Amino acid sequence: MGRALADLAWPPGVQPIWAGRQEADITDAAALTDLLTRSAPDMIVNCAAYTQVDKAESEPESAFAVNARAPGTIAAYCRSAQVPLLHFSTDYVFDGSKDGPYTEDDPVAPLGVYGASKVAGEDAIRASGADHWIWRTAWVFGPHRANFVRTMLRAAMTNSRLSVVDDQIGTPAPTPGLAAAVLTLMDRWRHESAGAPYGTYHVSGDEPVSWHGLATAIFEAAETVAPDWPRPELTAIPTAQWPTPARRPANSRLAGARAASVLGIPPIAWRSALPSIVAAIIEDLRETSP
Numbered sequence: 001m002g003r004a005l006a007d008l009a010w011p012p013g014v015q016p017i018w019a020g021r022q023e024a025d026i027t028d029a030a031a032l033t034d035l036l037t038r039s040a041p042d043m044i045v046n047c048a049a050y051t052q053v054d055k056a057e058s059e060p061e062s063a064f065a066v067n068a069r070a071p072g073t074i075a076a077y078c079r080s081a082q083v084p085l086l087h088f089s090t091d092y093v094f095d096g097s098k099d100g101p102y103t104e105d106d107p108v109a110p111l112g113v114y115g116a117s118k119v120a121g122e123d124a125i126r127a128s129g130a131d132h133w134i135w136r137t138a139w140v141f142g143p144h145r146a147n148f149v150r151t152m153l154r155a156a157m158t159n160s161r162l163s164v165v166d167d168q169i170g171t172p173a174p175t176p177g178l179a180a181a182v183l184t185l186m187d188r189w190r191h192e193s194a195g196a197p198y199g200t201y202h203v204s205g206d207e208p209v210s211w212h213g214l215a216t217a218i219f220e221a222a223e224t225v226a227p228d229w230p231r232p233e234l235t236a237i238p239t240a241q242w243p244t245p246a247r248r249p250a251n252s253r254l255a256g257a258r259a260a261s262v263l264g265i266p267p268i269a270w271r272s273a274l275p276s277i278v279a280a281i282i283e284d285l286r287e288t289s290p
């Protein structure tokens with residue numbers, strides 16, 4: 001997500017200040033607060049997170065330090081400096097038992113440590129008294145770093161058949177679309193007095209799909225942008241045949257109506273975002289894989 005924001009063409013008058021792990025380990029509250037104080041931003045976007053859903057089950061301390069305590073530290077700074085915070089959260093705050101898309105008012109019930117740590121981060125931000133937007137997003141993919149699209153394309157290099165879970169449904173969010181939505185939010189916040197009301201919003205993809213459906217779309221996109229890329233045979237399997245340390249919600253569809261009507265940020269068209277992302281990943285894999 002942070003890399004996608006860095007890819008944006010920023011409008012005149014906006015000067016982004018980037019901070020990564022080299023600038024501060026966000027679990028070091030003193031270093032983080034010092035960094036924020038020295039940077040003195042007008043707004044903070046927190047893209048940092050512990051995102052390894054399965055590993056979190058055996059590293060709850062690390063997950064909570066990054067996903068719960070650090071957002072609390074950032075929010076405390078935001079409260080004292082009177083600057084707003086945009087923070088990302090996740091569909092994995094829900095248990096997936098709802099019949100239909102989740103709204104912002106549905107009760108959270110995380111199934112694993114990662115989701116629980118993100119809930120704790122949301123709670124810490126709300127309790128801080130800072131002005132904030134919490135954006136829950138889902139199934140994030142983009143040209144950079146590890147994500148499902150890269151995993152599928154890389155797996156196809158060495159496997160003619162892939163089994164992909166078909167009974168988990170979500171609303172995938174491409175990072176370029178999310179980054180554009182951040183720009184929209186900033187623009188409204190800067191220029192319209194009542195343009196970007198604070199609160200919790202669901203900002204993710206427009207079309208529900210299973211992991212198997214997403215994999216199918218990935219290889220369809222690959223066929224258009226890189227016809228020579230191997231296209232494996234995809235087999236739909238139930239979650240029960242793909243055991244993982246962390247349980248995942250069967251339904252993590254996020255309803256985007258609130259963000260659309262209140263912020264003017266509609267659900268993101270993920271299918272049309274796939275080809276350019278697939279092309280970028282394939283180019284990267286061609287360069288980096290032996």
Ligand SMILES: NC(=O)c1ccc[n+]([C@@H]2O[C@H](COP(=O)([O-])OP(=O)(O)OC[C@H]3O[C@@H](n4cnc5c(N)ncnc54)[C@H](OP(=O)(O)O)[C@@H]3O)[C@@H](O)[C@H]2O)c1
Binds near residue numbers: 001024
């Ligand atoms: N990925 C998804 O499918 C997904 C789904 C729903 C919601 N989200 C949420 O969306 C947001 C963005 O996720 P993403 O996919 O962009 O995650 P990501 O690719 O895993 O990036 C997370 C970033 O946080 C940094 N980070 C982790 N611990 C840190 C620490 N202690 N100090 C400083 N930096 C640290 C990482 O740096 P290093 O590279 O050095 O570790 C990395 O740059 C997160 O809030 C995530 O929970 C993601």
